[in-house]
Amino acid sequence: GAVVSQHPSWVICKSGTSVKIECRSLDFQATTMFWYRQFPKQSLMLMATSNEGSKATYEQGVEKDKFLINHASLTLSTLTVTSAHPEDSSFYICSARDPAGGNEQFFGPGTRLTVL
Amino acid sequence: GEDVEQSLFLSVREGDSSVINCTYTDSSSTYLYWYKQEPGAGLQLLTYIFSNMDMKQDQRLTVLLNKKDKHLSLRIADTQTGDSAIYFCAVRSSSYKLIFGSGTRLLVRP
Numbered sequence: 319g320a321v322v323s324q325h326p327s328w329v330i331c332k333s334g335t336s337v338k339i340e341c342r343s344l345d346f347q348a349t350t351m352f353w354y355r356q357f358p359k360q361s362l363m364l365m366a367t368s369n370e371g372s373k374a375t376y377e378q379g380v381e382k383d384k385f386l387i388n389h390a391s392l393t394l395s396t397l398t399v400t401s402a403h404p405e406d407s408s409f410y411i412c413s414a415r416d417p418a419g420g421n422e423q424f425f426g427p428g429t430r431l432t433v434l
Numbered sequence: 435g436e437d438v439e440q441s442l443f444l445s446v447r448e449g450d451s452s453v454i455n456c457t458y459t460d461s462s463s464t465y466l467y468w469y470k471q472e473p474g475a476g477l478q479l480l481t482y483i484f485s486n487m488d489m490k491q492d493q494r495l496t497v498l499l500n501k502k503d504k505h506l507s508l509r510i511a512d513t514q515t516g517d518s519a520i521y522f523c524a525v526r527s528s529s530y531k532l533i534f535g536s537g538t539r540l541l542v543r544p
Contacts, residue, residue, distance in 0.1 A: 324476075350530065361522065361536045362477075367529075411476055415530055423532060425469075427476040 320346050322414045324426035331402055332434055338398045339429045341412030347392035348414035352423065353385075356409040368395040402433040436460040440523055440535035447543050452510040454538045456523030461504060463525040467532070468497065468508045471520045480508070480521075510540075518542045 321344040331337050341351055349370050354362040366387050367375045374387035384406075386398040395414075399406050409430050413423040437459045446452045458466070464485050469477040483490045483497045483506070490497045496509040510517055523535040 352531070362534045364531060364533075367531065413477075413532075421530055422479075422482075423530070425477040425479075428474075430474070 320344075320414075320416050320419055320422070320424040322412065322424045322426040324410075324412055324429050326429060327427060328430040328432070330432045330434065333403055334401055336398055336400045337402055337431060338396055339410055339412075339431075341395045341397070341414065341426050343393045343414040343416070343424070346414070346416045346418065348395075349392060349417055350415040351389060351395040352413045352415070353387060353395075353397050354411045354413070356411060356428075358409075362411060365397075399431065402431070404433045407431055407433045436463070436525065436527060436533045438523055438525055438533050438535040440521075440538045442536065443539050443541070445541045445543060446513050448513060448515055450513055452508075452513045452517070452540055452542075454508045454510075454521050454523075454540065456506040456508075456535050458504050458506065458523075458525045458533075458535075460525060460527065460533075461501070462528065464528070465526040466497075466499060466506050467524040467526070468495075469522040469524060469534075471522060471537070473519075477522065513540075513542050515542045515544060 323342045325340045351368040353365045368389040370389045376382045389395040411428040413425045439457045467482040468480045494511045498507045520537040522537045524532045
């Protein structure tokens with residue numbers, strides 16, 4: 319089945335630093351990837367839609383300069399949290415859409431970011 | 435915009451059936467999904483139903499869709515302690531975005 323990986327699985331950083339999270343589709347090509355954010359005991363909130371070769375589309379209220387998304391290839395999208403602050407601490411989950419698999423979204427295992 | 439609602443908590447005894455309910459607002463939703471999330475983990479797709487179906491059964495899981503009432507349910511037969519997790523209902527919009535409910539925390543008591 320389709321597999322999506324994320325790296326790192328968890329990261330702790332100091333306030334003010336930038337953190338990059340990778341999302342990879344391992345056995346299929348994903349023209350579209352999605353980035354979600356999940357606060358403890360809450361639902362997933364879509365942050366942005368990442369399209370290969372073009373600019374990401376951000377949801378209302380998500381700062382594009384704060385959360386930089388790059389979808390440089392059909393198997394890799396990256397989310398960079400710039401100048402991270404404690405309020406950015408969260409669980410970040412990506413998903414990848416498989417156009418050859420009924421357009422289903424396959425989810426990565428998530429990355430837990432803790433900003434001190 | 436689309437809104438998806440779920441009850442927050444359900445507690446059942448091991449061996450009983452669990453029924454988790456979900457309501458949504460967008461009648462044009464084509465696919466409706468149920469995901470399972472265990473602590474600290476990502477989402478596991480359990481099952482999905484296409485909007486022109488009323489019911490889908492997959493082993494212990496039964497999904498019922500009432501399109502008129504925009505109501506979706508997931509029934510887990512013979513619930514086991516390993517089924518304890520958070521269950522998310524999600525609906526897919528025409529732009530392939532998934533809109534998630536708040537999640538239902540299922541606790542299975544021995």
